Amino acid sequence: MMTATHKTAATEHLNIVIVGHVDHGKSTLLGRLYADTGSLPEGKLEKVQAICRQQGKEFEYAFLFDAFLEEQEQGITIDTARTFFTWKERYYIIIDAPGHKEFLKNMISGAARAEAALLVIDALDGVKEQSKKHGLLLSMLGIRQVVVVVNKMDLVGYRRDVFDGIEKEYREYLDQLKVRPERVIPVSAKQGDNVASRSERMAWYTGPTALEALELFRKEAARSQQPLRLPVQDIFKFDARRIVAGRVSSGRLRVGDRLVFSPSNKTANIKTIEAFNVEPLPTEAQAGQSIGITLDEQIFIERGEIASRQDDLPCVSTAFRANVFWLGRRPLEQDKKYALRLATREVDCQVAIIHRIVDASDLAHQQGGTFVGRDQVADVTLRARSPLAFDLVHTFETTGRFVIVDEYDIAGGGIITELVHDEQEFLRDEARRRDFAWVKGEVGAEARAQHFGHRSALVLFTGPADASKAFLARKLEMILVAEGRHAYLLEGENLRRGLDADLSQSDTRDTVEMVRRYGEVARLLADTGLIVVSTTNPFGLAHHQVIETIRTLVHPTPVIAVQMSHIKPEAEEPPPGIDLMFAGPEDFDAAARQIVEELKRRGVLAHAIGAKPTFQYSI
Amino acid sequence: MKHLRQLEHQSVYILREAYKHFDNLAMLWSMGKDSTVLLWLARKAFFGHVPFPLLHIDTSYKIPAMIEYRDRLAREWRLNLVIGQNKEALANGMNHTLGRGVCCTALKTNGLKSLLDEKGYTGVILGVRADEEGTRAKERYFSPRDKNNEWDFRDQPPELWDQFKTTFPPGTHIRIHPLLDWTEINIWEYIKLENIPFMNLYLDRGDGTRYRSLGCAPCTFPIKSSARTVDEIIEELRHTTVAERSGRAQDEGRGMELLRKDGYM
Numbered sequence: 001m002m003t004a005t006h007k008t009a010a011t012e013h014l015n016i017v018i019v020g021h022v023d024h025g026k027s028t029l030l031g032r033l034y035a036d037t038g039s040l041p042e043g044k045l046e047k048v049q050a051i052c053r054q055q056g057k058e059f060e061y062a063f064l065f066d067a068f069l070e071e072q073e074q075g076i077t078i079d080t081a082r083t084f085f086t087w088k089e090r091y092y093i094i095i096d097a098p099g100h101k102e103f104l105k106n107m108i109s110g111a112a113r114a115e116a117a118l119l120v121i122d123a124l125d126g127v128k129e130q131s132k133k134h135g136l137l138l139s140m141l142g143i144r145q146v147v148v149v150v151n152k153m154d155l156v157g158y159r160r161d162v163f164d165g166i167e168k169e170y171r172e173y174l175d176q177l178k179v180r181p182e183r184v185i186p187v188s189a190k191q192g193d194n195v196a197s198r199s200e201r202m203a204w205y206t207g208p209t210a211l212e213a214l215e216l217f218r219k220e221a222a223r224s225q226q227p228l229r230l231p232v233q234d235i236f237k238f239d240a241r242r243i244v245a246g247r248v249s250s251g252r253l254r255v256g257d258r259l260v261f262s263p264s265n266k267t268a269n270i271k272t273i274e275a276f277n278v279e280p281l282p283t284e285a286q287a288g289q290s291i292g293i294t295l296d297e298q299i300f301i302e303r304g305e306i307a308s309r310q311d312d313l314p315c316v317s318t319a320f321r322a323n324v325f326w327l328g329r330r331p332l333e334q335d336k337k338y339a340l341r342l343a344t345r346e347v348d349c350q351v352a353i354i355h356r357i358v359d360a361s362d363l364a365h366q367q368g369g370t371f372v373g374r375d376q377v378a379d380v381t382l383r384a385r386s387p388l389a390f391d392l393v394h395t396f397e398t399t400g401r402f403v404i405v406d407e408y409d410i411a412g413g414g415i416i417t418e419l420v421h422d423e424q425e426f427l428r429d430e431a432r433r434r435d436f437a438w439v440k441g442e443v444g445a446e447a448r449a450q451h452f453g454h455r456s457a458l459v460l461f462t463g464p465a466d467a468s469k470a471f472l473a474r475k476l477e478m479i480l481v482a483e484g485r486h487a488y489l490l491e492g493e494n495l496r497r498g499l500d501a502d503l504s505q506s507d508t509r510d511t512v513e514m515v516r517r518y519g520e521v522a523r524l525l526a527d528t529g530l531i532v533v534s535t536t537n538p539f540g541l542a543h544h545q546v547i548e549t550i551r552t553l554v555h556p557t558p559v560i561a562v563q564m565s566h567i568k569p570e571a572e573e574p575p576p577g578i579d580l581m582f583a584g585p586e587d588f589d590a591a592a593r594q595i596v597e598e599l600k601r602r603g604v605l606a607h608a609i610g611a612k613p614t615f616q617y618s619i
Numbered sequence: 620m621k622h623l624r625q626l627e628h629q630s631v632y633i634l635r636e637a638y639k640h641f642d643n644l645a646m647l648w649s650m651g652k653d654s655t656v657l658l659w660l661a662r663k664a665f666f667g668h669v670p671f672p673l674l675h676i677d678t679s680y681k682i683p684a685m686i687e688y689r690d691r692l693a694r695e696w697r698l699n700l701v702i703g704q705n706k707e708a709l710a711n712g713m714n715h716t717l718g719r720g721v722c723c724t725a726l727k728t729n730g731l732k733s734l735l736d737e738k739g740y741t742g743v744i745l746g747v748r749a750d751e752e753g754t755r756a757k758e759r760y761f762s763p764r765d766k767n768n769e770w771d772f773r774d775q776p777p778e779l780w781d782q783f784k785t786t787f788p789p790g791t792h793i794r795i796h797p798l799l800d801w802t803e804i805n806i807w808e809y810i811k812l813e814n815i816p817f818m819n820l821y822l823d824r825g826d827g828t829r830y831r832s833l834g835c836a837p838c839t840f841p842i843k844s845s846a847r848t849v850d851e852i853i854e855e856l857r858h859t860t861v862a863e864r865s866g867r868a869q870d871e872g873r874g875m876e877l878l879r880k881d882g883y884m
């Protein structure tokens with residue numbers, strides 16, 4: 001590894017990636033840059049020259065960069081390598097991303113860390129597909145500062161018309177991606193023209209040299225001026241403090257600030273900002289910092305939620321539209337299950353629609369499909385199994401992008417371009433507003449849970465009319481109460497006769513309202529800390545639709561949906577939205593036990609009923 | 620100074636990701652400057668606690684002062700110290716005169732391998748820096764190692780946007796490198812900024828030499844230096860053109876590349 005000397009103390013650091021088609025001259029450009037700025041360790045140049053003489057090879061500036069012997073044998077940069085040099089008080093971390101097609105994933109790993117990019121194009125070879133693909137990926141990775149270097153000008157006689165042609169072609173291409181290169185520079189890395197010093201052979205060019213272009217890159221402004229986003233990374237309880245840990249991805253926060261956690265809609269105020277070896281404790285924090293806070297209220301929140309202020313919330317939905325790039329060995333298939341990771345949230349997802357595969361060489365070209373192949377870019381709609389909080393990438397970078405995990409490996413990434421409205425959106429908004437405005441008493445949910453020995457939950461039985469739903473529901477209520485839990489049977493019929501007396505079951509608009517009222521009643525009962533056991537009839541609507549609506553309204557109270565049927569279900573796994581399935585009549589005691597186990601597994605019931613219940617998960 | 624804090628926050632984020640995702644996690648601690656900074660960062664990340672064991676692969680040839688320092692910090696910082704040693708190789712008389720690569724492989728690589736096997740750690744945190752030498756510049760923050768502990772640097776999973784490889788097939792493990800972006804100067808600047816206790820072997824104690832990198836006594840040589848304070852070390856590093864590990868015999872020739880492919884740290 002080459003570590004250039006640190007002659008002066010650098011005051012600023014800048015990550016730069018260098019990309020381009022293989023053999024267009026990235027390594028040579030870097031070798032030349034280092035040599036001409038006197039950044040090489042003593043004797044390095046001479047040593048490499050001596051080795052070349054020994055082996056009877058012509059000296060190449062590129063050799064300076066080949067840290068592995070294998071690379072020299074193959075002549076290509078295998079993985080992302082980083083080199084460093086200091087120039088005029090700035091410390092440059094140069095990420096050398098391989099241009100070879102097979103190593104696109106390495107190029108992406110390297111480029112994703114960069115704040116600016118140098119894109120190299122061979123003047124003789126011209127704009128290649130990889131040059132275009134790299135431009136496309138840089139735009140997706142959110143790198144806005146791009147300088148194009150047209151290299152090997154010596155091979156085209158330093159001609160201006162050749163340079164102008166390439167500049168025009170490439171600018172037109174990038175323009176479609178809304179990428180505006182800051183500069184296009186004609187150089188010869190091999191001869192040293194316009195690298196560190198101005199070339200007399202290209203007097204027609206009056207812009208900056210490659211080295212000057214580096215100096216002109218701006219340091220990315222901190223995102224602390226934007227609204228607050230703090231994705232929850234973990235909850236620590238190493239000692240008496242219950243610390244919510246996370247990295248502020250944008251904005252700033254202060255002790256006393258009111259935070260809203262999405263998608264759970266829980267709210268609390270910041271009590272302290274904790275820190276180790278800091279006296280006195282900080283009172284504020286901002287974008288980029290990995291922090292820990294304590295809250296004034298013991299609310300139940302989990303990793304993956306995003307804290308923000310109430311007046312600037314992230315989107316919450318189960319679906320969004322995105323541009324994805326795929327790097328996996330196996331293609332990205334429509335309707336197959338993958339894990340999606342967005343900031344600290346991980347959720348199962350699938351590609352619902354592939355709108356188009358983006359053809360890097362011809363962006364206007366339309367092409368659909370049912371899968372996205374390796375190294376392809378596509379415009380897709382993704383659907384997640386449960387609602388998640390996110391932003392659109394053009395407003396918030398960190399919470400507007402995600403990766404897709406296929407089995408064990410990250411196999412793709414994407415940026416969110418659009419919120420896709422799902423059926424629950426209207427109700428979710430209503431629930432959100434109602435939760436924010438909810439007037440709380442002095443006794444919080446945590447205190448109730450400690451007192452009752454369980455959290456609240458809703459067990460929802462569905463299935464045909466004579467499938468013994470009611471029988472099992474009653475059994476469950478009895479067992480729970482006999483065990484000392486606080487359970488209540490909510491009978492849909494009772495609501496119909498009273499609360500819903502003004503509504504007619506034959507009018508769909510009315511039945512939708514009945515579902516809403518039912519959900520609000522369940523929400524109220526859940527707030528009292530009860531385990532609500534319920535057999536609703538589906539109000540004439542489809543079961544899955546009713547269950548989804550109720551989940552939205554009682555969110556984040558856990559809902560356990562139990563489906564009863566006459567015949568033994570064919571599928572081993574319950575359908576989406578259903579947690580347990582029973583074919584009746586069967587052993588009702590066993591079935592009720594299984595539901596109790598599910599309540600334990602979901603952390604609703606503490607394991608033992610004792611003086612001080614301990615829950616499986618963090619409180 | 621701002622840059623140091625950026626490095627700190629990134630390392631803390633990585634440490635917390637590691638802790639969240641790996642049930643059986645451990646950190647290697649060689650008592651050198653890098654892994655001690657790493658240990659300090661763990662205390663930062665977990666608010667004074669170190670919620671995983673610290674592994675020391677004891678070759679028995681370490682400089683005695685290093686062992687004293689280890690035991691003192693372990694006591695003061697209430698660390699869970701796990702010491703591994705390839706006793707069999709030592710009983711059979713393994714030492715550096717049998718060949719440096721051979722000795723490192725037996726006592727360090729194999730010592731680590733058997734400790735990992737015995738304890739079943741699936742995540743191992745190391746203080747590797749990208750600027751140390753060529754192979755380390757190619758590491759990811761989370762780098763997989765296969766069943767034989769080997770590293771396939773040609774085919775590593777992508778790593779972007781602070782999303783790391785945290786799932787892996789049974790029998791393999793992940794090496795986690797929170798210090799990848801730090802340089803040797805950053806390490807010293809941070810030691811100064813946070814006032815982290817370090818071994819005085821790194822300073823000139825009157826004979827005009829100091830250690831720049833610490834390993835086994837027979838294979839680590841001091842460099843000529845008159846740096847008596849951290850500030851003087853930083854000043855010296857700003858002007859040196861000599862590689863950091865020049866006092867480490869194992870780096871000669873292709874030594875490091877071969878060692879690291881096989882699972883050396």
Ligand SMILES: Nc1nc2c(ncn2[C@@H]2O[C@H](COP(=O)(O)OP(=O)(O)O)[C@@H](O)[C@H]2O)c(=O)[nH]1
Nearest residue numbers: 022023024025026027028062151152188189190
């Ligand atoms: N004539 C000429 N050849 C160059 C120039 N820059 C690079 N090359 C040659 O192009 C080949 C590929 O260069 P290299 O830097 O390894 O390309 P990379 O794959 O992009 O890193 C080497 O043989 C270089 O000598 C240049 O400016 N002029």
